[in-house]
Amino acid sequence: MRSEQFRELAILPGANRYGEKEGFDRIALRPGDTVSIVGSTGSGKSAFVNDIEVLAQGDTVTGRSILINGLPPSDDMVRDPAKKPIALITQNTRVIADLTVERFLSLHIKARDTDAHALVEKTVALANEFTGEKIAPGMRMTSLSGGQTRSLLIADAILIGQTPILLLDEVENAGIFKEKVIRCLKHYHKAVIFVTHDPLLAMITDRRIIMKNGAVTAVLEPGGTERDMVLHVSGIDAFLVELRERIRAGDLIGADLLKNPVVPA
Amino acid sequence: MKLVIVAGPPSAGKTAVIRQIVREFRSTESPVFLKIDVVRAFEDEELRAEFGIPARKVYSGDLCPDHMGIMILRDAIAWAEGLKAGMLIVESAGLCLRCTPYATQSFGIAVLSAVSGSNTPLKMAPMIALADVAVVTKTDLISQAEKEVFRECIRMVRTGLDIIETNAIQGTGMRYLMQAIAAAPEISDPETITLRGTPPLGVCTICVGKKEIGWQHHFGVIRPLDAADNLFRGD
Numbered sequence: 001m002r003s004e005q006f007r008e009l010a011i012l013p014g015a016n017r018y019g020e021k022e023g024f025d026r027i028a029l030r031p032g033d034t035v036s037i038v039g040s041t042g043s044g045k046s047a048f049v050n051d052i053e054v055l056a057q058g059d060t061v062t063g064r065s066i067l068i069n070g071l072p073p074s075d076d077m078v079r080d081p082a083k084k085p086i087a088l089i090t091q092n093t094r095v096i097a098d099l100t101v102e103r104f105l106s107l108h109i110k111a112r113d114t115d116a117h118a119l120v121e122k123t124v125a126l127a128n129e130f131t132g133e134k135i136a137p138g139m140r141m142t143s144l145s146g147g148q149t150r151s152l153l154i155a156d157a158i159l160i161g162q163t164p165i166l167l168l169d170e171v172e173n174a175g176i177f178k179e180k181v182i183r184c185l186k187h188y189h190k191a192v193i194f195v196t197h198d199p200l201l202a203m204i205t206d207r208r209i210i211m212k213n214g215a216v217t218a219v220l221e222p223g224g225t226e227r228d229m230v231l232h233v234s235g236i237d238a239f240l241v242e243l244r245e246r247i248r249a250g251d252l253i254g255a256d257l258l259k260n261p262v263v264p265a
Numbered sequence: 266m267k268l269v270i271v272a273g274p275p276s277a278g279k280t281a282v283i284r285q286i287v288r289e290f291r292s293t294e295s296p297v298f299l300k301i302d303v304v305r306a307f308e309d310e311e312l313r314a315e316f317g318i319p320a321r322k323v324y325s326g327d328l329c330p331d332h333m334g335i336m337i338l339r340d341a342i343a344w345a346e347g348l349k350a351g352m353l354i355v356e357s358a359g360l361c362l363r364c365t366p367y368a369t370q371s372f373g374i375a376v377l378s379a380v381s382g383s384n385t386p387l388k389m390a391p392m393i394a395l396a397d398v399a400v401v402t403k404t405d406l407i408s409q410a411e412k413e414v415f416r417e418c419i420r421m422v423r424t425g426l427d428i429i430e431t432n433a434i435q436g437t438g439m440r441y442l443m444q445a446i447a448a449a450p451e452i453s454d455p456e457t458i459t460l461r462g463t464p465p466l467g468v469c470t471i472c473v474g475k476k477e478i479g480w481q482h483h484f485g486v487i488r489p490l491d492a493a494d495n496l497f498r499g500d
Contacts, residue, residue: 050405054437079441081416081430087409095411097383107383108410111417156410163409 006031006085006164007069009191011052014063016044016215022064023217027209029191031164034182036194036202039211045195046090048211049167052193053088054078062214082111087157090169095141095149102137108160119160127155129184130176147175154181158188169195200237203230266350267294267451268342268458272357272366272392273376274385278402279356280308282376282431282442286354287316289443294351299341301325301334302358319348325488328495330358333488334366335460335471339479340490342455362389365462367396368478372449373461374442375399379407379415379430386419393419395461398427398445405432 009029013022029035037045044062051064055073058065068077068085077083097104105120120137127135130151135144144152150171157163166185171194172178178201185192196202208220239257246253269286271279283298290296298320300308309320321344325333334357345353357366367373375396377385380403386393393399399419404412416428427445431438452458459476470483480487484499 050437059440060437075441079429079438081409081412084409089408092406093408094406096380096407097411097414099383099414104410104414107414107417111413153408153410161410161413 010067012065016213022215032189033191034205035207036196036205037209038202043211044214045211086165087163088167089153097141101139104141123155123159127152130181151176165191167193172198200233267352268371269354270367270371271374274359277376277378279376285439296352297345297350298354300356301330303330331364336480336488337490362392365391365395367461368458370452370458373397378402379404383418386422390422393422401430404430
């Protein structure tokens with residue numbers, strides 16, 4: 001399904017590990033929406049995005065159902081990945097195909113019947129905006145680093161797959177420029193769900209889903225109430241980003257780093 | 266009775282798929298199971314313990330396991346019929362991939378793993394080309410883009426083949442396989458079952474294109490289901 005045909009994805013509740021109904025009636029996701037999913041390890045975050053990815057119809061352990069544009073998805077949409085409106089990219093997503101970047105993207109373009117010759121180059125260029133280590137079309141997919149793989153798959157989902165919904169499972173751990181990715185996803189008007197342990201990422205999404213014991217316990221919509229704290233936390237985040245870069249570059253960390261104007265008091 | 270033949274390379278997830286089939290049809294079809302392997306196999310014990318269904322295995326030893334499978338298939342149908350089974354599930358050894366164990370009047374499932382590499386569908390071409398359905402397992406381990414690329418590689422072998430993507434351990438995506446099995450026809454006449462394709466090596470009656478199942482129809486090295494030693498028929 002192409003972006004222009006997608007209007008809404010709805011998640012209908014299932015039950016937690018003890019068989020009790022979840023704490024929501026319906027979660028709707030529309031183009032441009034950003035949602036984060038938070039909760040401790042084992043709380044069911046990945047199962048939640050997996051339900052969306054497989055377009056569950058009460059047939060997974062959680063019992064959730066997914067509607068696309070208000071209807072149960074057609075068999076075609078569930079079975080043919082080229083017709084599925086969803087791309088799931090996780091920190092564990094590997095590419096096993098023993099192909100070059102160029103050949104891989106070309107086969108994907110062929111699978112999509114998209115006839116665009118320049119698309120391979122454009123996709124690689126976009127991926128290179130998300131990662132500090134440059135990707136070349138002649139590299140083998142299997143030799144890409146974790147960050148390069150995630151960057152390429154996100155760029156692929158945007159430009160080749162033209163997927164309206166992206167599920168990103170802890171990708172902030174995978175060496176990509178998360179702010180650039182988010183800006184780009186907003187630019188392309190994607191609906192995005194982030195499974196995350198990153199406080200800033202959780203705070204800058206429109207909604208925050210809280211999970212416990214395999215079920216959603218609350219859906220928060222902070223509106224503007226966290227705005228001041230978002231500014232504060234993004235200062236801390238920028239500080240940590242710079243600190244990380246300096247440590248990676250082999251610097252000894254002196255007090256001069258604290259002169260950075262964004263450093264929180 | 267339905268005959269379901271499951272083929273695919275080792276570790277592709279054939280048994281995980283069969284487990285889901287048995288779970289689905291246990292109460293309605295009284296399935297029975299036969300595993301063909303070369304030296305060791307455990308699937309029969311596992312399925313018997315887990316589901317309490319009649320299950321057995323047969324070792325081919327020095328014989329080609331697909332040759333073996335073709336020889337004993339007629340006996341196996343008789344065994345399953347004797348147990349009043351509604352479904353006989355046969356799991357191949359999955360070794361050289363050149364032979365296609367699918368027979369007429371059966372439902373043939375090719376199982377291949379999404380992590381096996383993009384050229385694998387081309388390497389196991391006949392096993393995919395003559396199947397009724399290809400089940401791609403372990404799809405939870407690869408990306409959306411790679412799923413599409415792998416699918417494209419299967420379609421290079423046979424355009425329009427029914428492809429089912431699944432994580433067979435959790436059973437996601439399996440409902441389409443179950444629907445296809447439920448809709449598959451029963452065996453109409455076991456005496457007229459033949460192989461769908463011709464195995465590639467011209468060294469035995471099967472290899473040269475004789476498709477009848479059952480050792481009764483063959484010469485050279487033959488095997489009934491209930492005999493431990495290799496037998497020879499002919500001059």
